[in-house]
Amino acid sequence: MNLSQIVQDLGFLTPEILLTGLILLAIIYDLFLTKETSIRTGYLAIAGMAIVLFSLFAQNVEASQGLFNQMVAYDGYARYFKIIITLATILVMWMSFQNDELKNRTIGEYYQLMLVLVFGMFFLVSATNMLSIYLSLEIVSIMSYLLAGYLKENLRSNESAIKYVVFGGVSSGIMLYGISLIYGLTGSLNIYEIQASLAANAAISPALLMLAFVLVFVGFGYKIAAVPFHFWTPDVYEGAPATITAFLSVAPKAAGFAVLLRFLNTTLTLSGDPNNIALESLSNLDWPTLLAGVSAITMTVGNVVALQQTNIKRMLAYSSIAHAGYMLMGVVVMHHNGVSAILYYAGIYTLMNLGAFFVAIYIKNAFNTETISDYTGLGYKAPMIGIAMAVFMFSLTGLPPTGGFVAKFYLFRGLVGVGDTFIWLAIVGLINGVVSLYYYLRVLYFMYFKEMNFPDVYHRAPLQFNILIVIIIIPLLFGWMIGDPLSTWTASATSFFVP
């Protein structure tokens, strides 16, 4: 590893370098703005993110690379998640301009912190070394704490930040301890070398290996909000500014899945090559069964608790836990189909969850309520909002004419395709789908069937919001009908870097 190699590797990091420049520019620019004009930092940030998006599309990932002594990887898999994250960021920033919670306050830091969060996620999805995984995970976490507590004078926002920081700090500390054990067991931090060492030494005690793995999984599980580590989710989601809740429920979750999948399919498999069609887990560590259990519990807890929620943000928080459970189904199959199903699901989930949150934010702004039972008659009062909410709820349930159905179909197909081992998990997933039908459609019940009063004056949402919602709905509703570009895209995005 010499210095010229480092300079050469920098050439593969164009989006990240652009993003770094954007962050610095946003900080410096904001210093010259007042409270009233600080929204301009947001405009700068959204424009900069558009440039980053273009530079991501311009990347040629045919030949994957390990950069900086295999600290991060440059491959199609990472690029796919980076694009999803960038798109989600642009949508959330756009919605943030319309969020009343963020009006009349200094807002520059909000966009700066969000950009740093994106920076962390970019490295998280491409990290191939335990050190870079941990570092980028922490960047993401620390920025999330700050953003959750952004409404300084709001007690609930404050409380959500403090809960987040306590849970996050503890779980990342535990994860670091697990990493240190893995380092001691295998003598390396590079995930490929760890795999080689684990595969070569069958003598490593399974109990110790399991302990180290479980400790590491605490950190990942906290990031994706899998069940034993989900306690922070509802409180943080309810208290944080609504746009940040929407953001936290999609982007860091997708990034968490990206790194979890890369870590598991590389390090804890027999071949160590995640590009293989079918993988086998290490002989002395049966993690697929463990994760299948976590997946079943996660979706069940998420769905059952969501049934009792009256606050829309809390309901969506538990539903996002349930969706993490569904996505874990794709992890346990250890098959090419599972990986591409997760990629597809992450893309669709980003759209539908953001859409649902955006409608909820809009209703909060316009009608000042977050309680589901107060939505009575909204479907007639504001037809656009009602239709949009219906599409997102159908999609989150996984009902046929939407992208959510296709995404769920791929997940189940992947699970059933590998034989009878995980049939039970598929059945649990199906039952959960039925359970979730109740609370998603309950929202629509209040909007349409609770009270049939046709108002004289219709509520008209502003054009900006309508455009945003249409941009989300069109790919969600019609994407899979017209040749399903996302699925061809995910098929090509399952190429991992392997040394």
Add this chain to the structure above:
Amino acid sequence: MLEHYGTALALGIVGFLLMYAAFIIQKLVGPKNSTDVKLDTYECGEEPEGETWIQFNVRFYVIALIFIIFDIEVVFLFPWAVVFKDLGFLTFIEVFVFISILVVGLAYVWKKGDLQWVKMKLKYGTGRYSASNLLEKENLKEAA
């Protein structure tokens, strides 16, 4: 290996005994004529005032936080400085970039007024430095 622990244990026991021996001997032999002044907390010769558990200005924390963040950068500069001669000019540019990013942070802190030692006034909340609490105090003063 075990005998090493034995040595350490013996040392510990002897140390423990010696410490208590000093206390006991002092108790037996020393004269006892305590006064109020002698029993007082020692504060560099000054007369102690108020409780030990006082709340001190929150600005101490803020300054300490800022200090620690900029202090940590030295940890990264030190290993670089040791091998700088062998690495050449390129690493100098890298470190320069690193420091300039931190300088942006410093500029931010400066512009936001957190390097100034002024009393914090918050527009919200009910805590010690909130506007409502400060106003209350002023009113009390005026009343007195």
Add this chain to the structure above:
Amino acid sequence: MGYIESYLALSAILFVLGLYTVSTRRNAVAILMGVELILNAANINFIAFSKFVTHSLDGHVVTIFVVMLAAAEAAVALAIVLNMYNNTGHINVDEANSLKQ
């Protein structure tokens, strides 16, 4: 100074003490101290492994990064705690329950 076991034992004790602190204290600052204990337990592990097992500098590098991260995390966490104190006048985590239903 040739026993890796003693270092690992020390770090395990620190780790458990950290977990104990985190789970029993209600003061937010005390919880953060527990987190620091956990992080430093991992640091001792890294240093010990890199001295006795791998004989490389990897562990030392990780430790430097973790020290930096711990500082950053502590700064952010203390800022949040300070803000909570300004809002409520206390920093007890279990009294922060306005979000429970």
